[in-house]
Amino acid sequence: MEDIRRQHTNSPNSNRDGLSFFKSIFFNNSGSSNGADADSVEAFTAAASPNEAIPSLSPLANSVISRCSKILRVSMEELQCHFETELPESVKQPPNYARNLLEFCSYRALHLLTDRPNYLKDKEFSRLTYDMMLAWEAPDLNSEPLENAQGTASSSNQEAEDEDGWSLFYSSSTNLAAQVDGKKTVGMEAFSRIAPACAIVADIITMDNLFDALTSSSSHRLHFLIYDKYLRSLEKVIKSVNSAFGPQLISKLQLAEGEIILDIDGTIPTQPVLQRIGLSSWPGRLTLTNYALYFESLGVGLYEKAVRYDLATDMKQVIKPELTGPLGARLFDKAVMYKATSMAEPIYLDFPEFKGSSRRDYWLDICLEIMRAHKFIRRYNLKEIQQTEVLARAVLGIFRCRAVKEAFQIFSSHYKTLLCFNLAESLPGGDRIFETLSSRLALLNASGSQRDSLGSPNRKMQLTLPFSVLTLSRLKIMTGKEALVDGEEETVDPVGDVCVGETNPLEIAVKQSKQGIGRAEAAQATVDQVKVEGIDTNIAVMKELLFPLIETFKRIQLLASWEDPTKSTMFLLLVSYTILRHFGIGSFFLFFQACLSFVVANGMQQQFYLWEIEETLLGWIKYAVSSIIGSIAMLMLWRRHTNKGRPLDAFNITAPPTRNAVEQLLTLQEAISQVEALIQSGNIILLKVRALLFAALPQATDFIALLLVFMAVIFALVPLNYITLLLFLEAFTREMPLRKATSDRWLRRVREWWFRIPAAPVQLIKPDDKKRN
Structure with missing residues (x-):
């Protein structure tokens, strides 16, 4: 097989134009002036004869494999033999035998065809690849036949072409859908099995989106006219x-x-x-x-x-x-x-x-x-x-x-x-x-x-x-x-x-x-609906969303003003008791931890080490804070002693480039736009939090509730200094090479989860204008 392919690739006729190559394969032109071409067509006529047709395949599948055999310069029987010997048994089972055989022959033929010059603009290439897709949908005799799949599309294409070679149907999707037989189309699955075999035609990652773009006006079925126009447009791009x-x-x-x-x-x-x-x-x-x-x-x-x-x-x-x-x-x-x-x-x-x-x-x-x-x-x-x-x-x-x-x-x-x-x-x-x-x-x-x-x-x-x-x-x-x-x-x-x-x-x-x-699309739609224009409107929305916090802050200010001494005294005693009680609870849990450690071997010794580490860390923190404060005080006193009443030197600042009035107005406009965008983003966050609190998305609300319960247990059982240390290590080592890939993955998951949270609805109510009334 490889010798035949090498002989074909290295032959003198392999460098001729791609159009004549395709015509020599698909058309028996007895009037051709090139005797070698006529002989080659005559030599492969037997490959298309009914005697060599594979009985289990549909007529269209036999036609496609016959043309593949001409391209590869081997018989259909030899192609089937290669399929039987080179591929494992898993792909040769009866339910998918015909389809896998068709794929095998198609892939081999496409490898040679894509090495020919100008193959994208040749109609026979587009016809063959399109017929491969049609045959893939009906590969065996039990499949529903697609009658005249080639003739219908081909005749329509030839009748509708204008002087530039482009179909007149392309200008109107309505005419296209009305004049082309709906049965002679290709589905997504067949397109995804044949088109990615040519890397220029489709990519395995984006083939679904490409198919949707090509079939946007034809009920998710690909017509030959659209497919042929797409290949010609590709050829024009490559040529340019x-x-x-x-x-x-x-x-x-x-x-x-x-x-x-x-x-x-x-x-x-x-x-x-x-x-x-x-x-x-x-x-x-x-x-x-x-x-x-x-x-x-x-x-x-x-x-x-x-x-x-x-x-x-x-x-x-x-x-x-x-x-x-x-x-x-x-x-x-x-x-x-x-x-x-x-x-x-x-x-x-x-x-x-x-x-x-x-x-x-x-x-x-x-x-x-x-x-x-x-x-x-x-x-x-x-x-x-x-x-x-x-x-x-x-x-x-x-x-x-x-x-x-x-x-x-x-x-x-x-x-x-x-x-x-x-x-x-x-x-x-x-x-x-x-x-x-x-x-x-x-x-x-x-x-x-x-x-x-x-x-x-x-x-x-x-x-x-x-x-x-x-x-x-x-x-x-x-x-x-x-x-x-x-x-x-x-x-x-x-x-x-x-x-x-x-x-x-x-x-x-x-x-x-x-x-x-x-x-994600549904959540983004809710976000787009709640976005409002104008910085004053966005501030009004934020005030309403933050009303509980604003009202709480006002009440605390009222208590701190001591206008009602009784309530202020009660609040002072309650907060003081809570602070003292917090340290009492912390000591209790430290004692409880020591008791548990004493049960295991060397538990008291381990707990002693834990306490020693904790006391050392706390001591370092106290000494560090006191050192910083003392250093600042000593620096101020030293400056006072060395200056001796001299005037302070001017502080040098690089001034921004001079701007005229229009430039300053535009800068102010840009700053206001940025502030508006920040307020708008804050409103979106608050509206999503509101949606979580009121269970607009039950699954997300359940997840957040369980997470909060878990965090409450952690804060109740684990000392605060350990939690602070863990948070610091997590934030500081996030970009570490050992953790970067994992951190990026988890951050992406969190962002994707957040994007899927819908925003709570917002309704703007216009106040009554009494003056106008």
């Missing part, structure tokens, strides 16, 4: 990356080795990109690579030297949406803010457009994807080949996002992103996806020392090559040292994230993480 960003631009930006330009904006005069620093703003061209952002301000007809904003190095970068406007006014929600420790002040990239903010949201997402990919690399300390694979995975995700956005004008919501690292960061329990991905990246082997047959269900040996890097190399996007994987293509059959008859661990991790989406 290969051709539009020439050597002149690369040399001007001074890109490093392995740095790839992913997208450019601001080149069209009607759609500028404005960079704002303070009150200054100027148009320019924005470029994103897999390592940084570059902004070139537009001078007199020429672009000036690019300013680089690093996304790879750990500089505490912050990228978030922001409001901007003329002279720095916060009017339009169409900007991205970038801030890092290496910068004195943040910069704002404004994407003006007449309606919506999809342009800004797209750039925000792709910048976050690159930044989070590098953060993932640092978190798991990945090696060079693993780093390249992670960045290549992020690059392919951005290409898919561009293709969907440009073809269908669809922009995903928060949980429907097509970018894998953004999705894992936003999903509840998304760190499990990161952990699974890192464990699979650990299996990468660029040296090719391990050999694995295609489709082998051995998970430990499944991932032996960086398949995303290999895909970019085949698409002529990634070159240089990353191209070393090309030498392994003849001996290894890469299949990406799919495996015959088994579910990828990444897919399982994504499904587990998505189980908590419903509660």
Whole structure:
């Protein structure tokens, strides 16, 4: 089998155009001027004959396997023999035999097809992969047949194409749903088994969201017209990356080795990109690579030297949406803010457009994807080949996002992103996806020392090559040292994230993480409903929420004023007795602890050591506090003695840059906005606490009640100094390398749990305006 594949790969005809290759396979063109092509088609005609059809398979499945056999230049019988001998018995059982055989043949054929030039724009590639999905849903004779699945979609496509090769149905989802037969569509499960075999088409992490985006107007069923348009849009994106960003631009930006330009904006005069620093703003061209952002301000007809904003190095970068406007006014929600420790002040990239903010949201997402990919690399300390694979995975995700956005004008919501690292960061329990991905990246082997047959269900040996890097190399996007994987293509059959008859661990991790989406979205909806605008309104809401505490503080002030001596005296005696009683209870529990220790061997000696440690700590604390106070007093007396009445030297302070009246007003406006945001966040916290107190979410209330009971027992039984010591150790060692991973995981769990708590409802009642009445 390998000899046949090598012979085919090294043959002179293997370098001809991809279109003629597909036509030689799928069409018996007797009038072809190329005799070799005609002979090859004639040689494989027998493979499609009914005599070689596999009896247990459906006609469509036999058709797909027949075409796969032509691509692989082997007979259907030999393909079935390879399936029988290379795969274990677990995937050859009768219930799933036909489907697993179809997957095996499809994966092998797709490995060769994706090595051909321009395969994305060829209709026969899209037709074959779509038929693979159709056949997967009905692989055997017992399955419900999909009649004329190929003919219906194909004829509709040919009749509806305009002069540019695009279907007229794409402009109207209603016409598409009405004119294409609903039975000739593909479901999510079939798409998830075939599409990820081509790394450029789909990613195992985001394939559900991609399918939802492609089927948003077709009742969650994928039509061939939509699928074909998506592949053509992908091909246009790849072509633009290969051709539009020439050597002149690369040399001007001074890109490093392995740095790839992913997208450019601001080149069209009607759609500028404005960079704002303070009150200054100027148009320019924005470029994103897999390592940084570059902004070139537009001078007199020429672009000036690019300013680089690093996304790879750990500089505490912050990228978030922001409001901007003329002279720095916060009017339009169409900007991205970038801030890092290496910068004195943040910069704002404004994407003006007449309606919506999809342009800004797209750039925000792709910048976050690159930044989070590098953060993932640092978190798991990945090696060079693993780093390249992670960045290549992020690059392919951005290409898919561009293709969907440009073809269908669809922009995903928060949980429907097509970018894998953004999705894992936003999903509840998304760190499990990161952990699974890192464990699979650990299996990468660029040296090719391990050999694995295609489709082998051995998970430990499944991932032996960086398949995303290999895909970019085949698409002529990634070159240089990353191209070393090309030498392994003849001996290894890469299949990406799919495996015959088994579910990828990444897919399982994504499904587990998505189980908590419903509660998180419902809780976020309640938070959005209770948010109110205006600092005065937010202060009013906070006053009502804090009414019990405010009223308690007023009553304590009233008692401290001694306007009612009787009540003040009773309060004074009660508080004094409580303080003294507290020390009495503490002594009792220390005695009780000593009695328990005396029961065990050497108990009294152990308790003596505990008391000694406790007394030592308390003594150190007392001496430390007294030393600090005494040192301050001695310093003051020493200064008084040495100054001898001389005037005090002026205290030097670096003054902020001078601002005019407009700048000061804008600074005041920004400060008020920040205060309003803080009050609003405080209101959200109080409303969630109110929801917990009144059991708006019973499960969370039960958990908090049990936690409070446990804390009460701890405070009652454990001395306060031990609790203080434990809290100090927990806070101070949180960033310790030994604890950092565990601490981050637990903090993420707490945040995710908090996000799932709904906010208590708020109703604003307008007071009666008696003057107006």
